[in-house]
Amino acid sequence: MRGVQAINLEKTSTYIDGDVSYWYRGSGIPQRRPALAGDTSVDVAVVGGGLTGLWTAYYLKSAQPDLRIAILEKEFAGFGASGRNGGWLSAEPPGELRRYAETDDVASAVRLQKEMFAAVDEVLRVLEVERIDAHVQKDGLLHVATTPSQQARLVKRMPRMRRYGWGEQDLTLLSASDLSRRVKVAGAVGAAYSPHCARIQPALLVRGLAQVVERMGVAIYEGTEVTQVQPSLAITTHGRVRADFVIRALEGFTAGLEGLKRAWLPMNSSMIVTEPLPSSAWDEIGWQGAELVGDEAHGFAYCQRTSDGRIALGGRAVPYRYGSRWDNRGETMSTTFDQLRVQLARLFPATRSVGIEHAWAGVLGVPRDWCASVGLDRATGLGWAGGYVGHGVTSTNLAGRTLTDLVLQRETDLVTLPWVGRKVRKWEVEPVRWLAVRSLYLAYHAADRRERVSNSKTSAIATLADLISGRR
Numbered sequence: 001m002r003g004v005q006a007i008n009l010e011k012t013s014t015y016i017d018g019d020v021s022y023w024y025r026g027s028g029i030p031q032r033r034p035a036l037a038g039d040t041s042v043d044v045a046v047v048g049g050g051l052t053g054l055w056t057a058y059y060l061k062s063a064q065p066d067l068r069i070a071i072l073e074k075e076f077a078g079f080g081a082s083g084r085n086g087g088w089l090s091a092e093p094p095g096e097l098r099r100y101a102e103t104d105d106v107a108s109a110v111r112l113q114k115e116m117f118a119a120v121d122e123v124l125r126v127l128e129v130e131r132i133d134a135h136v137q138k139d140g141l142l143h144v145a146t147t148p149s150q151q152a153r154l155v156k157r158m159p160r161m162r163r164y165g166w167g168e169q170d171l172t173l174l175s176a177s178d179l180s181r182r183v184k185v186a187g188a189v190g191a192a193y194s195p196h197c198a199r200i201q202p203a204l205l206v207r208g209l210a211q212v213v214e215r216m217g218v219a220i221y222e223g224t225e226v227t228q229v230q231p232s233l234a235i236t237t238h239g240r241v242r243a244d245f246v247i248r249a250l251e252g253f254t255a256g257l258e259g260l261k262r263a264w265l266p267m268n269s270s271m272i273v274t275e276p277l278p279s280s281a282w283d284e285i286g287w288q289g290a291e292l293v294g295d296e297a298h299g300f301a302y303c304q305r306t307s308d309g310r311i312a313l314g315g316r317a318v319p320y321r322y323g324s325r326w327d328n329r330g331e332t333m334s335t336t337f338d339q340l341r342v343q344l345a346r347l348f349p350a351t352r353s354v355g356i357e358h359a360w361a362g363v364l365g366v367p368r369d370w371c372a373s374v375g376l377d378r379a380t381g382l383g384w385a386g387g388y389v390g391h392g393v394t395s396t397n398l399a400g401r402t403l404t405d406l407v408l409q410r411e412t413d414l415v416t417l418p419w420v421g422r423k424v425r426k427w428e429v430e431p432v433r434w435l436a437v438r439s440l441y442l443a444y445h446a447a448d449r450r451e452r453v454s455n456s457k458t459s460a461i462a463t464l465a466d467l468i469s470g471r472r
């Protein structure tokens with residue numbers, strides 16, 4: 001943990017940088033569970049103790065209590081994106097539905113979307129049944145347009161959303177004045193509201209779920225790094241684990257495994273959180289509910305009002321580090337902090353005089369076609385799930401249930417969803433990968449700047465960047 005002096009817009013603050021994330025401030029970084037104590041064998045070995053691994057273990061053990069399951073985790077359960085995210089438990093699909101429809105069909109893409117709607121409520125159901133208090137409040141999601149070009153994109157997106165299962169009640173356009181009755185976002189020209197989203201406190205969710213699966217009899221070995229995954233075998237720093245099924249649940253950390261460096265790009269996303277806002281600031285902003293708020297910029301900012309009266313805001317200021325590397329325990333770069341601070345003040349001017357208490361970063365997984373996948377090769381017993389492109393909080397639950405059905409050979413609707421077994425080409429080799437991703441995000445930021453002062457057209461730079469990146 002280190003304190004950093006930063007010049008805020010109207011206030012200098014000392015903030016904590018990294019230390020995994022703000023979400024652990026209340027509870028403290030969990031004490032590590034014991035590491036694996038030598039070679040062993042189980043029915044299912046899960047590599048990675050984030051939400052993908054934990055949900056998979058939860059549903060497998062619920063379905064078949066006698067299964068022997070081991071979770072192998074390099075740090076502690078919840079160390080990764082699952083304990084660092086923005087807390088949007090949303091029904092946003094993990095990638096463009098149009099893309100899934102290209103390889104399957106529109107009806108399959110619609111099924112995936114319907115499962116995402118249902119998954120939000122499934123998570124809430126489990127939290128209630130298992131008595132996990134993760135500061136949940138389901139007040140929906142506001143996509144806010146802060147420029148005419150963002151508004152034009154929102155409006156243009158509506159027919160596409162309708163085509164893929166978003167009915168009138170699932171996504172509604174709001175005027176600027178409708179929006180301001182809920183939240184006052186500076187310069188907002190309109191918004192779209194979806195009820196399918198709940199605010200969660202990420203560390204409480206992942207930590208609570210880890211305790212539940214442990215109570216169910218799943219072994220969680222922490223401080224245990226998996227160095228190689230082979231058919232029926234996970235090789236760790238503390239011994240070899242033989243298993244009928246080995247499930248890779250590493251998302252943004254996948255590049256750390258041998259042979260998988262170019263599979264999913266480890267994309268950085270960073271967040272800042274303010275000190276508690278004074279009531280005068282809340283009077284100015286409104287936001288009495290717990291709606292999640294995001295803008296429609298190409299650089300995309302996402303926010304939540306925390307249960308303790310702060311604003312947490314995230315974005316992708318410096319999205320990628322050379323050679324698919326990632327942060328050290330969540331430490332951010334100072335340019336990232338500055339960009340997020342400015343974004344926050346731009347959206348909510350009342351925060352100009354409010355200090356920032358914590359900044360952190362994390363990695364999420366981005367496949368070359370920006371679409372998630374879940375799969376199991378029955379011949380080798382190797383399974384995987386991830387590449388949720390920043391929409392993993394809900395998708396991990398759906399992925400965990402899907403992996404369960406695949407492992408148990410159940411012929412359910414889940415195992416025929418269009419993300420099952422999806423394979424995509426690898427990312428480019430370095431330095432092309434670094435140059436491409438850095439240039440694309442520079443282009444997106446330039447496009448956002450241009451759109452702030454221009455008419456209602458999406459900047460041509462962004463359209464070109466979308467084409468090259470494969471993002472839309």
Ligand SMILES: Cc1cc2nc3c(=O)[nH]c(=O)nc-3n(C[C@H](O)[C@H](O)[C@H](O)COP(=O)(O)OP(=O)(O)OC[C@H]3O[C@@H](n4cnc5c(N)ncnc54)[C@H](O)[C@@H]3O)c2cc1C
Nearest residue numbers: 048050051052074080081082085086088226362391392393
């Ligand atoms: C800053 C940020 C904000 C985000 N905000 C949102 C949001 O608001 N809503 C949303 O839907 N999604 C969001 N996401 C994405 C979402 O958090 C992730 O997609 C999701 O948590 C992925 O879960 P996971 O279990 O697959 O991976 P992770 O949570 O990353 O878990 C992987 C685990 O594997 C462990 N590990 C790594 N290497 C090894 C190894 N070699 N051996 C063993 N273990 C290893 C790690 O320590 C980690 O615990 C955000 C991501 C970030 C980084």
